[in-house]
Amino acid sequence: MPCFRCGARQTDPGRGASPWRRGVLADHQVLVCPACQAADGWADALDHCPSCGSAALVCRLGDVECRECGHTREAVREEEARPEPVKAAPSASPGLSEEVAAALDRVLGRPPA
Template structure:
């Protein structure tokens, strides 16, 4: 899953905790890369808990749960909500994964770039 703001893809994790952060946008789980986390107000675009106002939400098994206060609600899954949520095109489409995979294979296999 790419970063919802810039579309950067997560690389293989190193041991320990991941520098990437999870959030919920329009009732869908999204990731935020470390570079986007350095921008002030990055969490303002995410959904917030109706109970405590925290952006520390996770979406799982059709529910959105606040990791700070434990408030849980059912996720809304309709086209109008996803469109109104303003998910950037890079996150919504996932970017051009086939091009990224082809370039990675060329690098690994030592093929000349075309």
């Protein structure tokens, strides 16, 4: 799943907690990359808890739950409520197939091609 703001894809995580953050936008789970988290106001675009106002929401099994106060509500299932996909800007980084091949090489201990 890419970053909802810039379209960057997650890479293989290092050890420890992921620097990416989760949020909910139009009742759908989204991710926020570390670069977008550095920008002011990134959390303003996300849905907020109607009970406490927190943006620390997660969407799972058809429910949206606040991680701050525990308030839970049913997610809207309308297709028009789905957030617009982000078009990633063209970059010099390798495509998805090259990233997958590199990850397999690392896991299987093969030398890079």
